[in-house]
Amino acid sequence: MEKEKKYCYEYPRPALTTDCVIFGFDGLELKVLLIERGIEPYKGRWAFPGGFVQMNETTEEGAKRELEEEAGLKNVFIEQLYTFSDVHRDPRGRVVSVAYYALVNLKEHPATAGDDAKKAQWFSIKKIPSLAFDHEKIFRMAMLRIKGKIRYQPIGFELLPEKFTLSELQYLYEAILEIKLDKRNFRKKIKKMNLLIELDEKQQNVQHKAASFYQFDKQKYEELLHKGFNFEI
Amino acid sequence: MEKEKKYCYEYPRPALTTDCVIFGFDGLELKVLLIERGIEPYKGRWAFPGGFVQMNETTEEGAKRELEEEAGLKNVFIEQLYTFSDVHRDPRGRVVSVAYYALVNLKEHPATAGDDAKKAQWFSIKKIPSLAFDHEKIFRMAMLRIKGKIRYQPIGFELLPEKFTLSELQYLYEAILEIKLDKRNFRKKIKKMNLLIELDEKQQNVQHKAASFYQFDKQKYEELLHKGFNFEI
DNA sequence: ATTTTCTGGTGTATTTTTTACACTTTGCTC
DNA sequence: GAGCAAAGTGTAAAAAATACACCAGAAAAT
Numbered sequence: 276m277e278k279e280k281k282y283c284y285e286y287p288r289p290a291l292t293t294d295c296v297i298f299g300f301d302g303l304e305l306k307v308l309l310i311e312r313g314i315e316p317y318k319g320r321w322a323f324p325g326g327f328v329q330m331n332e333t334t335e336e337g338a339k340r341e342l343e344e345e346a347g348l349k350n351v352f353i354e355q356l357y358t359f360s361d362v363h364r365d366p367r368g369r370v371v372s373v374a375y376y377a378l379v380n381l382k383e384h385p386a387t388a389g390d391d392a393k394k395a396q397w398f399s400i401k402k403i404p405s406l407a408f409d410h411e412k413i414f415r416m417a418m419l420r421i422k423g424k425i426r427y428q429p430i431g432f433e434l435l436p437e438k439f440t441l442s443e444l445q446y447l448y449e450a451i452l453e454i455k456l457d458k459r460n461f462r463k464k465i466k467k468m469n470l471l472i473e474l475d476e477k478q479q480n481v482q483h484k485a486a487s488f489y490q491f492d493k494q495k496y497e498e499l500l501h502k503g504f505n506f507e508i
Numbered sequence: 509m510e511k512e513k514k515y516c517y518e519y520p521r522p523a524l525t526t527d528c529v530i531f532g533f534d535g536l537e538l539k540v541l542l543i544e545r546g547i548e549p550y551k552g553r554w555a556f557p558g559g560f561v562q563m564n565e566t567t568e569e570g571a572k573r574e575l576e577e578e579a580g581l582k583n584v585f586i587e588q589l590y591t592f593s594d595v596h597r598d599p600r601g602r603v604v605s606v607a608y609y610a611l612v613n614l615k616e617h618p619a620t621a622g623d624d625a626k627k628a629q630w631f632s633i634k635k636i637p638s639l640a641f642d643h644e645k646i647f648r649m650a651m652l653r654i655k656g657k658i659r660y661q662p663i664g665f666e667l668l669p670e671k672f673t674l675s676e677l678q679y680l681y682e683a684i685l686e687i688k689l690d691k692r693n694f695r696k697k698i699k700k701m702n703l704l705i706e707l708d709e710k711q712q713n714v715q716h717k718a719a720s721f722y723q724f725d726k727q728k729y730e731e732l733l734h735k736g737f738n739f740e741i
Numbered sequence: 742a743t744t745t746t747c748t749g750g751t752g753t754a755t756t757t758t759t760t761a762c763a764c765t766t767t768g769c770t771c
Numbered sequence: 772g773a774g775c776a777a778a779g780t781g782t783a784a785a786a787a788a789t790a791c792a793c794c795a796g797a798a799a800a801t
Contacts, residue, residue, distance in 0.1 A: 279518065280516040280517055280518050281516070281518075282516060282517045282518070282519060282520040282521065283513040283514070283515060283516040283517075284513055284515045284516075284517075284521070284523075285512070285513050285514075285515070286515060286560065287515040287563045288515065288517070288521040288522070288523055288524060289521070289524055289561065289563065290517075290521055291521060291522055291524065291604060327519065328522065328593070328604075330520050330522065330595075330602050331595060332595070333593045333594055333595060334591060334593040334604065335593070355590060355591060357588060358567060358588060358591045358606050360561070360566045360567040360568070360606070361566055362563075362564060362565070362566060369563050371524060371561075371567065371606075373591045373593070373604075440778090441778085441779090442777075442778075457760080457761075457762085458778090458779085458780095459761095459762085459779090459780070459781080460759075460760070460761085462779080462780085463759095463781095464759095478778095481768085481769080481776090481777080482768075482769045482770065482775085482776070482777090483767075483768065483769070483775075483776040483777040483778075484766065484767040484768055484769090484776080484777060484778045484779080485767080485768070485777095485778080486777080486778055486779085487778090487779095673749085674749085674750090675748075675749075690789075690790075690791085691749090691750085691751095692750090692751070692752080692790095692791085693788075693789065693790085695750080695751085696752095696788095697788095711749095714747095714748080714797080714798085715746085715747070715748090715797070715798045715799070716746080716747040716748040716749075716796080716797060716798070717747080717748060717749045717750080717795065717796040717797055717798095718748095718749080718796080718797075719748080719749055719750085720749085720750095
């Protein structure tokens with residue numbers, strides 16, 4: 276029996292979904308969180324978490340809800356990426372998707388799966404499997420965005436634990452930009468921005484000289500955001 | 509009698525529209541094209557051209573279609589801006605709008621109105637009237653985008669006639685960025701980019717020394733885009 | 742015919758920013 | 772205490788950004 280179709284409109288409407296590219300950093304590699312699809316279409320293929328937008332929520336709220344339901348993530352940095360609307364992007368019919376990207380600190384959000392019993396897994400951006408729908412296109416766009424964005428806004432801190440070393444920060448920039456950076460020049464620039472607070476604390480249980488921990492100075496950043504500033508690496 | 513509602517779905521769906529901020533430059537000021545609304549809601553208020561997305565077109569195609577229908581504009585530069593989805597942004601019900609911005613050469617597209625008998629008018633960005641829906645929010649976002657974009661991509665050329673003088677180009681940058689630029693330094697940078705072709709032609713019927721016309725070298729630009737480059741002013 | 746007005750067009754010196762580059766320090770392991 | 776591994780640090784050279792003022796040429800006004 277066909278399911279009841281009780282929401283009727285004068286003109287046809289596309290379905291509206293959100294999808295979210297969740298970036299995480301484990302100290303070495305940049306990763307994204309993928310969900311294995313349990314149903315057709317693309318059953319068994321990997322995809323970014325996402326779902327239908329409800330009538331009483333914005334697309335951003337919808338994306339955040341899905342983030343929590345499918346990946347168990349709450350209170351993360353999220354920003355709109357792009358709206359994908361190819362007529363045939365979903366074999367089930369006309370579906371328009373507002374894509375977001377999120378940045379999470381992977382150490383505080385490990386292997387992970389949400390309430391749903393779906394299989395979730397972090398993949399290095401260097402080894403992404405074949406994806407469902409147009410999610411490869413979404414991924415490419417998210418990579419471009421994060422590469423561009425990190426050069427003029429300190430979003431990198433969203434990917435790190437509260438306390439981090441300068442080397443960790445540099446590895447993160449190198450992982451996102453996919454280039455090598457000069458240690459001395461990197462530190463010079465970072466320090467000139469005046470957005471870091473050096474803590475008294477140092478690394479422990481490392482088999483080499485212990486590095487100082489730093490913290491991001493959110494208050495100073497807010498001030499600078501208002502005045503307009505540049506964060507070029 | 510209520511209109512027939514023949515498109516039925518299992519779950520409710522928001523309506524999907526596009527809106528387009530059309531920027532034009534008249535040689536002095538940056539302007540946007542607004543349409544006076546002929547019907548409720550917001551009857552008599554100004555708004556950006558837009559309309560419902562059809563089932564056989566992407567949102568970009570829909571935005572282009574509206575551009576032609578409502579403003580008589582064809583083959584213009586257009587790019588996605590942002591998707592606006594506040595639950596109460598439209599008093600008629602749940603409407604999600606994918607906003608675009610377009611750049612047109614105002615001299616080749618004067619006062620203008622499309623097939624629709626709607627009233628269309630160019631407004632200086634310094635004197636925008638009160639707008640319908642959340643269009644003031646859309647406008648602010650479009651201004652931020654164009655200001656950011658023009659610093660690293662030569663989109664300015666879309667706003668100028670095919671042949672233009674260096675002063676016209678500088679006025680355009682000043683109008684978009686809302687700052688004054690130094691003439692010699694501006695010319696130095698523009699010339700170093702190597703994207704302009706100086707023509708043999710000069711201004712005519714001007715009551716001062718005639719300026720040389722220049723042309724944008726699209727071929728070189730395409731090459732550079734692939735290699736990745738910077739267009740900082 | 743001369744002067745005025747208006748915009749076009751040009752170069753240099755100074756400061757700031759970016760880049761390239763190598764050794765010492767520290768703490769642990771063996 | 773020798774070896775290892777990453778932390779941490781400065782300077783010189785090159786490149787880019789900035790500040791700045793006058794002459795050229797065409798038309799209009801006198």
